[in-house]
Amino acid sequence: MTDAIMNSKSGTEIRRPTLSEDRLKKRYAAERRFRMYGLGSIIAAGLMLVFLVGSISGTGYSAFLQTYIKLNISFDPEYLDPAGTGDVAQLKTADYGGLIKKNLRDNFPEVTGRKDKRKLYNFVSPNAGFVLRDMVIEDPALVGQTFDLWVKASDDIDMLTKGYVDRTLEESNRRVTNTALTWYDKLDSNDRIETRFNTDFFTNADSREPGEAGILGAVTGSLLTLVITLLLSFPIGVMAAIYLEEFAPKNKWTDLIEVNINNLAAVPSIVFGLLGLAMFLNFFGFPRSAPLVGGMVLALMTLPTIIIASRSALKAVPPSIREAALGLGASPLQVVTHHVLPLAMPGILTGTIIGMAQALGETAPLLMIGMIAFIVDVPGGFTDPATVLPVQIYLWADSPERAFVERTSAAIMVLLAFLIFMNILAVMLRKKFERRW
Known part of the structure; x- marks a missing residue:
């Protein structure tokens, strides 16, 4: 049924849009507005990112030069x-x-x-x-x-x-x-x-003199800390994910564990620092301001991220792979280790790298365990006093000298370069090894 009226002068029939056509036009108009809002949001976010990076680079590039x-x-x-x-x-x-x-x-x-x-x-x-x-x-x-x-x-x-x-x-x-x-x-x-x-900016450790201050000690401390974090969080996180996804019975206890893991991923990082202070320093007596303790604290913080990413990667493997392996006589453990885990490994590695990138940029939990100390020597081991790059940036930002302002921005540029590299590596691994089912 259509709505039409007669034009008295020309005698022609004028068709009016129906109610359904009016609604359809409003939907299309709303969709166009939504697309414009989304595009505007992307442009605004891009401009803010360009402003942030430009501001940091404009202030910090001069730290790579010395008179x-x-x-x-x-x-x-x-x-x-x-x-x-x-x-x-x-x-x-x-x-x-x-x-x-x-x-x-x-x-x-x-x-x-x-x-x-x-x-x-x-x-x-x-x-x-x-x-x-x-x-x-x-x-x-x-x-x-x-x-x-x-x-x-x-x-x-x-x-x-x-x-x-x-x-x-x-x-x-x-x-x-x-x-x-x-x-x-x-x-x-x-x-x-x-x-x-x-060159001294990359080869020297921290110093009270801005001209002599460098990031080598902080970068070395970050690498040692990340090694401990990776050695602890990766095997524990992957094994926990395999058990929960492949072997654990579905009951209220496993549901409670899953809820707690998801909640731990959202816990503020400083809480893990308080836990490390109470357990590793006060109870077990580990050395303060050491990459060993820093890595253990960051491993606790990174575990939920690795477990969630690993479970998602395991869940993405089609059930037909498991059924085919079981049909050929493989045991449940062989199904997981020989078939499911290799296929899920790209996703697991991607989640692990993202977790490591998150740990690399953390400051608050490390402040709680004493890694804010002024360290003038490059650490030579996991138990030597050390600091990390984010904490070094925090210390320099608190210094009154104008020369430390440019070094703070330059250190942020180096940290961003590491984070971008790790995220690009994660994307490349996923692109290279990911399979489409």
Whole structure:
């Protein structure tokens, strides 16, 4: 039945849409609006992601660069070995900082006041003298020679070179004085200031001096912690998933276990840190701030994720595979180990890698077990004091120095690179080994 009216002037019949047609048009219009909302949400999320990554990269890229100053160093025996004995113990305790100060005074003979000299000496990193000491200890024949050396600039000079010091501000509002700017311009005009790739950021451990601080100790601690996490969580999680999915009877007890596993996956990570503090440190007496304890805590946190992912992968294997193996005389254990588990392994590995990526980015549970300590040495074992990369980022973010701001962002970039790599690896494994049934 159609709705129609007669036009009195033309005598033609005008057809009006029926109620069902009106509803159909409204449905299509609602669907178009829903698609637009979804597309707008994706665009907004993409823009926020680009803004976040761009902000971090714009702040942190400069941490991969370091300013150096060229000095003409004379390894004067009067400073290093007055007796001329060549004793290594004497060379280790010599005043190498005095050599650097002497060269700076020679470059700026007009600087005579004590206060100005102190400002001039602050052009060079406080650890530059240790670099000279290591060179002489490695090759004592350097004593008595003179040649040009590039030494690290101080944090303020490094920030000035990278453009973080605004010269237009009043002298009282910036860390570099007008006199220091004059000295800097003189060195720069003589090609004695250079910016190089900062390899120490990747080869040094933490330090109070931003110019010497690196991520090697934190990265090593993260790797050691993840090794313990993987060794504990992967076999336990996979075996628990196999038992619950393939062998456990379906009753109220297994239902209770399944509910608890799902609930544990949503428990805040700091709760696992409290559990680790109470059990592993206070009760069992394991060493604090060690990758061993950190890995055990993260294994507890990662287990629910691995169990859930493994059960989903096992459940995805068609029942016909099991029935065919049982029909040929295989035992239930052989069915699982020889047929079901190999087919489910891509999904299990994907879930494990995602769980490891989650553990890599955790901070709160590790803070509870003392992995917030200031560690200047690279850990050499699972029981050595260590920290991890997220905690290192947290420590640097709390430092007042401007140079630590760029290192915080640079460390975040490295952490994001690790996380992206692990997620790409998970996707590649799934694409390569996943089977379509």
